Amino acid sequence: TRAKTIDATVKAIEAAHPGVKVVTAYTSHIIIDRVAKNEGIKFPTPEEALDALKAEGYSRVALVSLDVIPGMEYNYDLGVYHNYKDQFKKMTLGTSLMYWQGQEGQADDVTQTIKALATQFPKQGKHDAILIMAHGTPQVSNAYYSVIQAKIDELGYKNVFVYTVEGWPSLETVLPKLKQNGIHHVTLMPMMMVAGDHANNDMAGAEPDSHKSILEAAGYKVDAYIHGIGENAAIQSLYLERANDAWNALEAK
Template identity: 55%
Template sequence: MTPSDSNPSPLTFSQAEKEEAGMIAALRRASSIGVKVLENQAMKEAPDRDAILVMAFGTTYSETRRKTIEAVEKDIHRLYPEIPILEAYTSKIIIKRVHLKENVLKASPARAFRKLKEEGYTRIAVVALNIIPGIEYDYTCLFAESQLSMFKKIVISTPLLYFQGVKDQRDDVADLLEAMKGQFPPLDDGDAILLMAHGTPHPANAYYSVIQDRIREMGLGPVFVYTVEGRPSLEDIIPPLKKQHIHHVTLMPTMLVAGDHANNDMAGDDPDSHKNILIREGFTVSTYIHGLGENEKVRRLYAARAIETMNALLNKK
């Protein structure tokens, strides 16, 4: 053993402690649940100037945008009229298409955070309009964390579905279904409702199974969840529909907006639309083309996420 091995210098030991402290802080953030609170100690003396950033995937359908994304933003503004609200779309393709179609330039996350910095805001509440904590929500969280060096504090909301009633936690899945059931049509013998969700290769796809289980627990009747890009697929639920002698189905999106998936994949006139696949399988089909953001009770859930996030930003219990 050399002298340097047996007697590490204070500088070396201090550096190791700093690295360990940074690692522990990162691990704590990674293992925490709920609203994510990120603080930049280098700016702890900076004045508090607060802003809200609403982040959504976006849509090229202007009418559903007004009734959903913008409606949620207006609800949040009514709660916090003195705090500025900015908006960012996470989809570059949507930003480009809206610009070409409407000559409206939606901000990307980078553009929105840069604007907040330029205007002197130091504490940012990020309200994520995702449904599940999947790929898009992970992107929102990671991008926000990458901006922390420019701000004193960033707090990120949970998505619409997060907690599942474990121990003393709320049950977001049951709350969503309670909010949605008012838009369900009456069901006679042979009727069913098919809730079209997005689906994802992310493990958060498991939320759709939880939704189906809560439907059963709540006694909502023949209501089935399927996804566009995950499991269960439409093909997965057709055999159970036939086994239960269902002959009429109502297709309903479980997405914030009624955009391309709802209007084309679900209810379009192409042969491979869900509507036409079901018709060929012998079902009669009705469609309900409204995004979740049009449902006032669902918007209240998003408002609750905003309140929870702002309370964390303002250090309120």
């Protein structure tokens, strides 16, 4: 899964910037430990990566985020940026996949991302729905999911709903909408960089409390699309755009 998502996106960034050192760092210490234990590969934290770059004599660094929304992990990126920016001649920080919302003079990252995500939507009949499972966060940035839903509706995608594992809206929030719209068949898909534990277990697991099982118990036919959005070529292109923005800001006089 990592090879198809994170590594593939990093390779696209490397290909666009030949001759530039590209380092992959993980903000999740749990994932760092898990990968080290299971595969013997030790990914650095952002702090460790920056300490190493400084020791190697690098003086200009573009930090690039592979986060989906500016939530808790992006806050970590921001903290790292503020803690390290004075230790280098110049440092820039890119935005998450969805950041700007199309207010006056801004890009509309949310609409861009929905259109890219829609390239993987199955064909829908009037009784079919797509449920997009996001992570959710206890932070105020959880409000992004309301913006995402509003823009999905504005773009005219029918019976496409966003819900979260650890935030609002939840699956329970969406269930009445399915009933109300006469839905018989649902496709579940994660809106996460990698299809990991949440996608395989919370969303599509065989346990009675998985989203798939809850929907089936409520009488729906359910399919699960278990691929991280990092596998989607259109999404990878957007991540490359975000990386290029950080690089261009670094290069700017």
